[in-house]
Amino acid sequence: MSLAFLLTAFIVVASPGTGVLYTLAAALTKGSRAGIAAAFGCTLGIVPSMCAAMLGLAAVMHTSALAFATLKWCGVVYLLYMAFQVLREQGALAVDARLEARSLKRVVVTGFLINILNPKLSIFFLAFLPQFIATDEPRPLLLMLELSGTFMAMTFVVFVVYGLFAGSVRDRIVTRPRVMSWLRRGFAGGFAALGIRLAFAER
Template structure:
């Protein structure tokens, strides 16, 4: 495991994106346990992308305009749906004094869907991880799995830290209706902006 891989992965994972935004929103809405669930769900959502890259799905998305567009617009629709949910204070982003086990399952499922419906993530795995596999590597598939596992562990760790930090200030937030309304609009705008960015993205 090279230092360049670890540093590059950390930059990629820590950069603000859909998963980070979702984890922060859930942490403020439902607290620390839900934020860990969101981090776990975002990490699980990497698995299909990793498997897709290994099976060549990412290559298909890269070369097929129709396949890429279909998955992209599903992702755009879901992000806009998340924006609407944030505005309405519904679903996994609803403010809850005592989150239930059912709500945490919803948080995990939503986080998984956020990553699955992002075609750029599959292409990222296809383009990023192979750079750190030597041409003479005797077991490239095993090496890819190793790199993916480290990337997933870093994703969970960084997202969990984001979530726990947000959850730490949650009590100060939910006691102020004006702040909650501002955050709800901010998160809705953030999801909508990410949806627009995905809509404008090319293969």
């Protein structure tokens, strides 16, 4: 495994995106445990894209306008729904002092859906990982599995760091209604912006 892959993967993972935004929001509204749960859910959401890339399904989606558009618009609708839920103070991002097992599971499921409904993720695996697999590699699938596993582990660790940081400053924020109000609007605007950007995304 090359240093170039590790550095590139870290930049991709650490860059603010839907998963990072959701992890921060979950940690700020429900605490550090919810941030870790969100990181876990977002990481699990990578698995379908990884499997699709290995099975060649990502290539089909890359060439099929209908398949790409279907998944893309599902993602757009879900992100806009998330923005609406944040503004309503409901759903997985509602401020809650108590974090029950049911709520924790919901945070994981939401994180999973956020990534599984991102068509760019499977195409990312299709375009990104092969660059680090030599044409004469004797076991390309095994190496791809190793690279994918490393990418997932890095995603989880980085997102957990984001979540723990957000959780550590949570008490200073949730006790200030005005700050929480603006923060909620910011998260809602972030989800809406990501949804709009996805709407204009091309294969």
